[in-house]
Amino acid sequence: MSATGSEHPTAAMGHVQAPSRAIAGLVARALAEDAPWGDVSGEASIPATATARAELVSRAEGVLAGSECIVEAFRQADPEAGIVMHRADGDRLTPGASIATITGNARAILRAERIALNFAQRLSGIATLTARYVDAVAGTGARIADTRKTTPGLRMLERAAVRAGGAHNHRFSLSDAVMLKDNHLAVLAQQGLDLEEAIRAVRARIPHTMHLEVEIDRLDQLPAVLQARPDTIMLDNFSLDDLRAGVALIDRRAIVEASGGVALDTVRAIAETGVDVISVGELTHSAPSLDLGLDFAPDGAASEG
Numbered sequence: 001m002s003a004t005g006s007e008h009p010t011a012a013m014g015h016v017q018a019p020s021r022a023i024a025g026l027v028a029r030a031l032a033e034d035a036p037w038g039d040v041s042g043e044a045s046i047p048a049t050a051t052a053r054a055e056l057v058s059r060a061e062g063v064l065a066g067s068e069c070i071v072e073a074f075r076q077a078d079p080e081a082g083i084v085m086h087r088a089d090g091d092r093l094t095p096g097a098s099i100a101t102i103t104g105n106a107r108a109i110l111r112a113e114r115i116a117l118n119f120a121q122r123l124s125g126i127a128t129l130t131a132r133y134v135d136a137v138a139g140t141g142a143r144i145a146d147t148r149k150t151t152p153g154l155r156m157l158e159r160a161a162v163r164a165g166g167a168h169n170h171r172f173s174l175s176d177a178v179m180l181k182d183n184h185l186a187v188l189a190q191q192g193l194d195l196e197e198a199i200r201a202v203r204a205r206i207p208h209t210m211h212l213e214v215e216i217d218r219l220d221q222l223p224a225v226l227q228a229r230p231d232t233i234m235l236d237n238f239s240l241d242d243l244r245a246g247v248a249l250i251d252r253r254a255i256v257e258a259s260g261g262v263a264l265d266t267v268r269a270i271a272e273t274g275v276d277v278i279s280v281g282e283l284t285h286s287a288p289s290l291d292l293g294l295d296f297a298p299d300g301a302a303s304e305g
Contacts, residue, residue: 056101238258
């Protein structure tokens with residue numbers, strides 16, 4: 001298998017990984033932050049020519065994400081390192097599963113260890129939680145999506161982790177689609193526009209190719225919104241009964257998105273109301289890291305090269 005795991009069937013899904021150039025930059029900044037003047041522990045204790053062999057393993061059940069960050073961290077620390085990925089993003093992991101084998105300069109492996117783990121644990125935690133949500137709504141036809149509640153600077157990686165978990169991405173940024181939330185509508189109302197007029201005015205200003213979504217928090221807002229014909233209507237913090245009523249009133253004239261009050265123990269019931277999309281901020285803002293570790297092989301650790 002290649003160093004990046006590209007022969008694995010799930011790795012062929014090009015939509016899972018973030019762009020390599022972006023990953024390289026993030027990893028380089030993380031390595032520099034962690035060892036701005038070198039790794040004094042490794043340099044003081046490990047001979048410069050020592051080589052080592054280590055296994056990156058899962059210590060818990062979960063879903064892998066961030067495999068390219070793993071490769072990039074060890075490769076930047078030691079361009080001659082041997083890195084064999086045994087799992088690809090989207091793979092289910094069990095305790096003890098080997099994710100990667102790394103061989104090369106011992107100091108370099110130790111220097112990159114924490115950075116590789118930080119990225120992989122964080123991103124695999126997102127993928128793992130996402131997969132639980134996807135599994136919870138299986139068979140309903142509802143799509144699980146993330147939100148913009150991501151770690152500043154890491155959105156691209158966290159969004160890729162959501163995809164690795166089997167879910168979908170919402171708009172990537174404020175530049176990608178028009179989404180009129182409650183505060184937008186409040187400002188427009190201050191300008192003397194009613195709800196339908198406000199949405200129509202926005203539609204007139206944007207290209208015909210741009211998606212328009214409107215958020216509402218009450219059923220009585222729906223008639224005016226429907227008259228303005230947005231592409232998606234978000235029903236925010238609606239009860240299950242109101243979600244069902246909203247889906248019936250919209251009657252396929254727009255994509256229906258549910259948001260707010262979504263948790264693993266409520267998402268199935270929300271999906272069964274007939275909504276098309278359920279956006280879940282927890283996927284990226286509250287996912288616990290997945291427990292991964294780097295184990296040095298007794299027969300390959302710190303041997304003189």
